[in-house]
Amino acid sequence: MPNKTEEYLALACKTADSFSRQWEHWAEFLITAARLYKYSYPDQLMIYAQRPDATACAEYDVWNNKMNRYVRRGSKGIALLDESGGYPHLHYVFDVSDTAPRRNALYPDLWQINESLKEPVRSMLAENYGVHSESFGQQLADVAGKLVQSYWDNNSSDILGIVDGSYLMSYDDAGRELQFKSAAAMGVTYMLLERCGLDPAGWFDEKDFQAVYDFTTPSAVYALGTAVSDCSREVLRQIERTVKTTIRRRNIERSQEEYEQQSELHEDRGLFSAEPDLESAPEAAEPVRKDAPNYLMGQRPVVYSTMLLNGTLYPHLWEMEQTAENRMQQLMKELLERNPAPDKEKKQMAWVQHMNSLKAQAEEMILTELIYS
16 A cells, blocks of 8 residues: 555646646646745645645744744645655645744735736836737736746757657657657746736647647656746746835835825924914924834834835834823923923013923923834
8 A cells, every 4th residue: 555655746747747638737837836936846746636726824833933823723734746855755734824923923925916006017027038018918918938048048958858758759860859848938928927817718729739748757847847837937026026115115115104294284384382372492203204114214223124114113103202292291281380481571581481390391201102102
């Protein structure tokens, strides 16, 4: 009786064998692989064979310790084959659908491309790959072609060495190159279109999968799958970085603009006073506005950088300003009750000095409470 590892090895072989028999299976695999592009081809194959609907997979400890999510009781792990020790053995991952959140849990950042993000992605592709096309989809297809050509140039001797027993043997070397590049470019394009939100079914039909039917041995399918996975991963990682960087930059710009607008509104109000007509007192939020960013940057740089990148820095500073103003009002009333001011009409200079002294005390207390604590 085969052990668990042997059972999963047989499952992997059976699944891969179906790719060259039914083009629909290959297309379905490419859709799964597009979501899981950070995994290698063997891992993508195993995940597809067991959970073709998986969207984001990670090991138990990653969900538990890094994402602050727990794996639901009774969830069945997805077995992956690991041959790093010289012999195949199993380790397991779980899809996000197998997990549930704890407090402050994280959810996988499954980026998407909307219309506003296409332009920066297209600019990146043009700069990195020298590909300019009229449509986004065609640009992705052209990038796929360049990646596959480069992959062939670097790995052709190894690829030509795995044709024995497959239908690729019926071609000469030039024909084998043509069939490999045709099947690989189609696969990479399919994955790129799928992951970038463009329906690949509108680009391909059954005849476009004909070259895949020549990869009729486990070695041939492995070579094709590895090429498609590696090429797709390269460009999708760059697209991911571009999308996330663009979103962060826009969040920072939007938050900063909103923060500056709110600050301008506060400046137009005049200065806070314990009395409605107190016009000469310093603005309550000004020390917070000046000290909070500098303190975070100097004393808590990781927090500062994280908030800046995720767009929460300026809303946080704005909230602190509002809290400072409310706290100033409360403190001034308390300080004035304990230390009444001189008569404003009879001793104006003494009144100003007294009020400034109280405000300096209040500001120091606010800075300690809101920033330095």
